[in-house]
Amino acid sequence: MKSDIGMLKAIVGESDVSDELADLYVYSSDASVHQALPSVVVRPKTIEEVQQVMRYANGNRVPVIARGAGSGMSGHAVPIDGGIVLDMKRMNRILEIKPEDILCKVEVGVVNDELNRVLKPYGFFFPPTPSSGNICTIGGMIGTNASGNRAVKYGATRDSVLGLKVVLANGDLVKLGSNTRTDASGYQLARLMVGSEGTLGIVVEATLLLSPLPKYRAMGIANFDKLEDAGRAISDIISTGITPSMLELMDSVAITAVNRALNLGLPDVAAIVIFECDGMVKESVGHDIANIRKTCERHNGSGITVSDDPKEMARIYEGRKKLFPSLSRYGEGLVSTPLADDMAVPMSKIADCVQEIHKVAKRNNVIMSAYGHCGSGLIHTKIMMDPTKESQWEDAKRAVTEIYEYVYKIGGTTSGEHGIALSKAPSWKVEKKDSLEMMRAIKRALDPHNILNPHKLMDAPDDWTKATALRYNVRRG
Amino acid sequence: MGAGHLTRLEGEMNTCIRCAYCFEKCPVFNERGWDSDGARGKVILSYGLLTGQLKPSKYVADKMFRCTCCRDCIERCPSNVNVIDIVSSARADLVASGFAGETHKQVVENIKKTGNIYGDAEVVSPLKEGETPLFLGCQYLSRPNKTKKYIAILEKLGIHPEVQKEVCCGFPMEILGFKAEFESHKEKFSQFFPHKGAIALCPTCTVFLKEGYGLDAKHVLQVISEKIPEAKLGLKVTYHDPCDFSRGLKIIDEPRKILKKLGVEIVEMKDSKVQSACCGGGGGILMSDPSLSDRIAKNRIRQAIETGADTLITSCPTCEQVLKKAATDVGGSEGKNIAVRNIEDIIWMGVK
């Protein structure tokens, strides 16, 4: 590899290639628990540069791992076999905004919130709203099929991707999908790329479907003394046919954590439900909010407050967005780890699942929070543990396995939002056992030399704690 | 391995969930673009130094010293990670391993020899009897006209400051990683400045008198804002919040109140108040990487020009210095001009 650094420098320029250990070390991890050193970091600026890097890598059988902000939570951008980390953040031009076609065309290094800032004056937005939108790239969102608290109304990234330009493993550039809202024929290859975690090609450009910015928005919070009441309220709200733009659950652990870290002043109750409705007609938003309020009351929700004050809504929204990181301040010596962190379950099973999560945590000497975009059936959990103790990793491993066994038993799925990569792969492979061979066949067809983010998803190791080194300084005991 | 300054911060570094939220407005990351240049990168590099996975080296030191200590990352971090504590401790370990920059070493030597960062024994305080201890700090010591102006303003407002011979607060030693030198300087400082409280002229000194010495320090603008009379200056300006002001001391309203009372209209920049974009002058990069400092300062000047105001006001002498240079450079290369002035000039216009 060393001797080829010169070749890579010739492609992208001297200052955009590094094999300095310090850089490799920083690029060896993302927001997950994993860590593995790449051999080199390359920062392309153009499609041609990406093509040349891929031709080189394919010819020399060198792994290539596309990377955006490195905010993936399951080891997505961690180069398990070394190789080239392709930092895509320099490809960050917004190429076209076409309000008349309700779409835009961007390079993949564009950051989600920056795109929305530019779209705002046009009266549109790119609707997937990951909490990490302030830093995550469109490429990373496509890689993981990211979504967020507004997915309940607006869907995930896949629902807003019309077309893609992708550099394949052999360096060929292909156009997938279309520029139109409907595209019925043939295999949906653009959609296949979304969520493929960098294993099938390097996405370089995306044509994205936009949504008009709603004119009105209101938000409410309801308190619940019993978690199961909150769960029932959520599934009832959805089944009445209302489509809130946000329907979030926070359990008591999550409430304590945000209050501690962010001073949000949320009430000390078993659970809160945060709901939001948006639209073009004020009365219609008000009508939906009133209905949600009634539903919460029916399920013993109390202290319900509603606001359409943008400042107050932003305060709550920002607090919610920072929930995962703030869990790291839950207790002295405990950190928040993204393990088994985004399962989706049938609506009717939300409350049961949240309760089971707490039971599993207790059994396994860890603390777990439960919160999430429950309006989409999505539950977020984080395991709070002492990451320096080896025994805690064993505890966490058991907890992860037990939680997923339960999730599958009630008809749920491994990941509703963040993707699989390494940490979730062992359980996911059990869940998806009937699809694994088909996925491997697709991977072989598009990447015969297995150079694109290898050993992730269906090819990931069976023990996530040993898939790579853990990024913490773990001691025995 | 260094001198173990990072050891106590292992838990703090584990608390960092590596979310990258601190990328968003890190001025160094925005200019250089490598993950290793941002706040998260610095936390990871520090972790590597702590665990021994990284050895101290010039390359690591260059990365670690490219930080303006603007506190933007701390403000944004949802896990409340004290990135600057981590960075300054990593710097201390690197310095202990022999990776101090020559310009930084010189500053520390200067403080040791002469009591000020310039190494100039001629730089002395304008001694003055009074009631309230006033701490000037090196930047104001070396700008006697500005200092006199502030003293005159205070006198006009009925506050009688006392100025004694002083030595540097020692912040440069602490932030540049010379922790041992700072520990011995601390005693010297306390001999020269034995007070429990003070008014200070420089935002950075004010923060450090509070955080480093536990003094009840107030910035001069906090005092002035309570007594400022009305005037009708009729100016239209944009105001640059120095990092140590809006994020360090959380002083956001006071300078605005002063300007408003003096009849000055403020047009806010895109990034202002607690989200103020850095001027590029802090953290030692002005000495170790002036070209990076210049680029960051020019970005800020461009934001100021976008407001349409013809003057940028700031309240920190370092910001003033780097932004003035950047304004001249941007004026020359891009043909767009803006004047840069310190707030004491405007206050003086209003009260004299």
Ligand SMILES: Cc1cc2nc3c(=O)[nH]c(=O)nc-3n(C[C@H](O)[C@H](O)[C@H](O)COP(=O)(O)OP(=O)(O)OC[C@H]3O[C@@H](n4cnc5c(N)ncnc54)[C@H](O)[C@@H]3O)c2cc1C
């Ligand atoms: C605090 C926090 C909150 C989060 N909240 C959410 C949330 O609400 N919703 C959500 O969905 N996720 C969330 N995430 C997870 C993560 O932010 C998202 O998955 C995000 O979309 C990743 O973007 P990134 O730019 O960081 O990508 P990276 O982490 O760098 O990469 C992610 C994956 O995409 C692949 N990839 C990146 N660029 C390309 C490309 N150009 N071509 C092909 N593959 C590519 C990578 O190889 C990798 O497999 C959160 C993460 C954190 C730390």
Ligand code: SF4
């Ligand atoms: S320092 Fe804070 S904001 Fe930055 S990566 Fe760590 S946790 Fe996130």
Ligand code: SF4
């Ligand atoms: S203090 Fe400022 S320059 Fe330093 S890492 Fe934080 S945001 Fe970047």
